[in-house]
Amino acid sequence: MMLGGAGMLLAASPAQAAEVSYKTECIPPAISGLPAVEGTTVVQLSAPAEAKVGDTVEVVWKTVHGASDNPDLLDLEKDTIKPTGTIKVGGAASGTLAMEGPRENPAIPKKSPMVVSDMTGKLKLEKAGEITLTPDAYSLNVSKPISTDTKCTPTETVQPGATIKVTDDGGTTTGGTTTGSTTGSTTTGGTTTAGGTTTAGGTTSGTTTDGGTDSGSTTTTGSTTSGSGGDSGQTDFPGKEVSVQFACESPGPSDIGSKVTINAKKSGGSYALTVKTAKGVMDSPAALPAGALKPSMDIVLGGADKGSVKVTGPANADALDQGTPVNLADMTGTYKPGATGKSTLSPGTLTIDVTLGSTKISIPCKVKGSVSPSLELDTTAQEGGATGGSTTGSTSSTDGGTDSGGGLAATGAEDHGTLRALGLVAGSAILLGGAVFTFTPWRRLRGTR
Incomplete structure (x- = not known):
């Protein structure tokens, strides 16, 4: 037959x-x-x-x-x-x-x-x-x-x-x-x-859609920089590369490992921040069109200053094939000091946003264990700066404990609504085209590089 x-x-x-x-x-x-x-x-x-x-x-x-x-x-x-x-x-x-x-x-x-x-x-x-x-x-x-x-x-x-x-x-x-x-x-x-x-x-x-990857930048290594508040005339402050392990909440990957570098450029009393991650931070969980995946991170302030700064990166410029290593684009934001003294900047929670049409999934990946500051600055308090400014909640601190009540530094980004409750995130995951049946968890994204 x-x-x-x-x-x-x-x-x-x-x-x-x-x-x-x-x-x-x-x-x-x-x-x-x-x-x-x-x-x-x-x-x-x-x-x-x-x-x-x-x-x-x-x-x-x-x-x-x-x-x-x-x-x-x-x-x-x-x-x-x-x-x-x-x-x-x-x-x-x-x-x-x-x-x-x-x-x-x-x-x-x-x-x-x-x-x-x-x-x-x-x-x-x-x-x-x-x-x-x-x-x-x-x-x-x-x-x-x-x-x-x-x-x-x-x-x-x-x-x-x-x-x-x-x-x-x-x-x-x-x-x-x-x-x-x-x-x-x-x-x-x-x-x-x-x-x-x-x-x-x-x-x-x-x-699946023919894929590419975001063109992420390799990180640069330098010493922790102690900058002058304004007397030295220095404007560029390169940070050092630090290793970070992130534990992601469902429906994200269980762990992501990356090198992170925080660089700053002084402008008046504030600092323009650029945060770089290593290439191949994670694998794409599915075939995603261009513009679907966007990273952001909370930069934790320590030392003299308290609070956090949100930095955001652009979405992927090219489509991604399933399993393709993803290079997160550089994330940027503005740090407005709220204290005078030596202030440290360390990597904090990394958030991965996936958007398809009107559907949005936000996956928070929190720092696992301790992490060293990437940058130290001699800061001068600015009106409306981080300490004493408004805050959206508690922020993990690399100096130990949890800083609560400290201000959230000005970020230059408008999208504060991207961090969503975990309960909503898990339930929303199946909106990425596979809603014919209920689904298994996001398969392991091998993110350590």
Whole structure:
């Protein structure tokens, strides 16, 4: 029996349709915030009850009920879901039959049942006997806001959903069976090609966006600089490179390691800060378009001054492939001293913001353990400076303990709303295109370089 291939499509024999249900585990894309979902898939298979050797028959897979409804997080747009799947062929023959459906679905609101198109596959029969058809693994590709795949596999033995009685009508019966190698349709981004003979064994998944990486700068090493408040005339104050380990909260990677350098340029009584991280701080969790990933960091003040300074970097200029090392762009902000004396600047919480359309995920990565200051400055208190200015909350201090009540230095950035509550972050993670089912945690981002 050859799975796929050319031949006349059998239409004369009456068709049969039967439902089969089986327990299923669905694994979402790498970007995610919730566990894998386990549910029951109900499939109806349709195929001719009888056929002859040499016939090519059409098999139809109708998903009566998916393993999960659409979660309460994202409304799925019309015609954004493409199903593919595999049927096991058994009995008098053995092999697999690839199934594929068009990207056709109604708009699916949050918490509503998933409705996907029927999948079809063509099977050429080359051996007489009773052949069984059993639904197996399947995949759902969502094209918006980015192309992602949710893969579902049975977790129990599945019963056959259809049986075809194949008779030899005087022709020669080919001994044994083979699995076909004809080319199936592929999905690229949001375009689909449906129908045709599918490739045996395997599913079709959407291709990810051609990637690049942000051009991050390598860090420069220098001694801790003690600058004059204004008498020496020095304006540039290079910081030293320090090693930092970050522990990220869900749905982010568990740990990120990087070298960080804080440089300052004096302008009047304030300092323009530039913060550099090492290249390849983390791997992209999924295929992300340009402008989707943006870093920021809280620079912790110590010594004479207290509080923190927020620095932000631009979003990635190029698209990122899944697994591509990410070079964070330089982050900048303005430090306005609130105290006179020797003030230190140290790396603090690193925040990774991922934005797709109106959906935003903020992942805070806090400093793990102690870290040395990257820069020391001789500061002169400025009106409205860090100490005695307003604050958004407690800030971790590298000098020990937690500084609370200290002011938040002027940053030059308007986006103070990017740090969000962890509870909201975890629930929002599946909005990155894989909201067909609930998802597994953001897979390990190997960030130490």
